[in-house]
Amino acid sequence: MNDLPLFLPCAAGVEDLLLAEVQRITGGMGERRRGGVSLRAAWRDVLALNLHSRLTQRVLVQLSDSPYRSEDDLYEAARSVPWDMWFTPRQSFKVETTAQHSPLKSLNFATLRIKDAVADRFRDRTGVRPDVDTQQPQVRLFAHLTAERLVLYIDTSGEPLFKRGWREDTGEAPLKETLAAAMLAASGWDAQTPLYDPCCGSGTIAIEAAQIACGMAAGGQRRFGFERLAPFQPALWSQLQAQAREQEHPPTAPVFGSDVAHRMVDFAQRNADRAGVAQAVQFRGGDALQRMPPGDAPGLLLLNPPYGERIAVAGVAGSGSAAARPARGGREQAHMEGEGEFFERLASHWKKHYPGWTAWLLTPDLKLPGRMRLKESRRVPMWNGPIECRLFRFDMVAGRHEASAKQPG
Ligand SMILES: C[S@@+](CC[C@H](N)C(=O)[O-])C[C@H]1O[C@@H](n2cnc3c(N)ncnc32)[C@H](O)[C@@H]1O
CATH class of the missing domain: 3.30.2130.30 (VC0802-like)
Incomplete structure (x- = not known):
């Protein structure tokens, strides 16, 4: 053994x-x-x-x-x-x-x-x-x-490990916890800088981040297949669990999440309670196009934004809004235009109000940087189940927006 x-x-x-x-x-x-x-x-x-x-x-x-x-x-x-x-x-x-x-x-x-x-x-x-x-x-x-x-x-695992044991409330397209953790790892988040998911849904990214910031074990809230196998020694397992609990500490970084759907914010809060990080993460309602940076210091924005028919953009640039309503064309067209506008406005909002922040977005839309009129500084291939995605990194350079806005002419 x-x-x-x-x-x-x-x-x-x-x-x-x-x-x-x-x-x-x-x-x-x-x-x-x-x-x-x-x-x-x-x-x-x-x-x-x-x-x-x-x-x-x-x-x-x-x-x-x-x-x-x-x-x-x-x-x-x-x-x-x-x-x-x-x-x-x-x-x-x-x-x-x-x-x-x-x-x-x-x-x-x-x-x-x-x-x-x-x-x-x-x-x-x-x-x-x-x-x-x-x-x-x-x-x-x-x-x-x-x-x-x-x-x-x-x-030896039983239920797949993305089931951490704390998620009961989910939205339409929740991320798997393992993929949220992969996004955090790929972004190189150091658990010291603030982390914010402005389209947090059921809170997966923020809750994973909060657990990391508190030094908590991913599987502290669940049972495992090995508990039923012959080599299982309860004493050894209790020892490992106790060691893991001893390593827990107050959060080393503030973690925030918000979503335009208040129902989602409720879900996220309840999930955070069950995950033991209610004190380490703050959830709020609100449109990503309007929310100002949480806290004073710049940090990391990490999100899988709404995409396509299933998880449509909502809020001021949503497909139901006058700005996004197409003169002709169907619902899908409305979504495409709503989405295009959403991402362009998101980029402007971030450039204006989030100088010094780094944004990482996971999306199956390989044209996202174009829609945002931003050049990505990194692109990491990742698969969300069978869907090929990219994790794009955009750097919100401090001062650049003001500088270009002030140019004469
Ligand atoms: C793909 S889901 C995110 C799923 C989330 N990562 C999870 O694990 O549950 C996108 C989320 O964006 C939210 N959303 C749509 N438009 C928004 C907007 N304008 N501002 C903020 N959130 C928005 C939706 O309510 C949805 O929860």
Whole structure:
């Protein structure tokens, strides 16, 4: 249990950030892979990674890696894994399969063969066949097929790690907590400068930031799959949890969020309460086009602004406003124009009132800098689920707006 091969999947674009985080948490060097990080680590690290990682989706222990050509090979490979070291036939399980360039015709059939092999092995050794539960399994197994190899993993996280245990209230398009954390990491926020999300929705970015500013563990409010696995030692887990709580401190930076929808501000506040950071983050209502900088010192604006039909711009530049109403064309046109105007006005507002601030915006709209009439100083590719996005950085240079506004002529 001291030298386990682990795989930590993450959103595409986040691998390098996760690599650095893994090193911070375990002290060990991982290896960057496509869509994740692999490393060798002790069981204690498995618990620590689950508790502290903000970027990975789950922590998987690799149990076998074998060549295959047919479904029968999958069956044999899965049957030779000593599953009983990890769980008992009284526990329900589920197999999830992913594949890349696999020659097999049916992923469902491949999954079925692997599941049968696991159950048959238990039945042969103990006389009991474990149940499969595809909804709420007690144990999750993952199978990954490449063109020629089958890799089998046991999951130690349970529910994916973006579920931190504090979010009950969400808006229409909440960010995953892991993606909000990736935005914070990519921005290089040092947890010392003020942080403000002026389109905060249910508050994901601000709440993640507030927890970081308070030194809180990402998983302090949830349960984990490893608590049901055979190697689980409650004393070790209690020790790690206690150590994590000892590291908590008052916030090192002020964190703010606001949203034009007051219902969202309510959600964000309730989520912050549950996340234990009600005192470390301030939520307000208000239009991003009108809100002045919170606090005195410049800081970081970090947001995923409204985009498209689903999360339309609201407030003074919203599609219902006279300014944004098109002379002709449909609702979509209204949204496009409302959005174009929103971003242009947002940029002017920031240039005028937020000198010295740095703004980072996550958007699937690759033309956003053009709409804002700003030149980005960085663009970081990131995936929001299947949607390709960019995290754009804009520097609100102090004085530039005034300087150009005062030019004669
Ligand atoms: C994509 S969502 C942000 C989701 C958020 N990051 C979360 O995790 O819940 C965009 C948010 O912008 C808000 N919004 C739309 N127009 C706005 C405006 N003019 N000023 C401030 N917020 C606005 C919407 O109410 C919505 O909550």
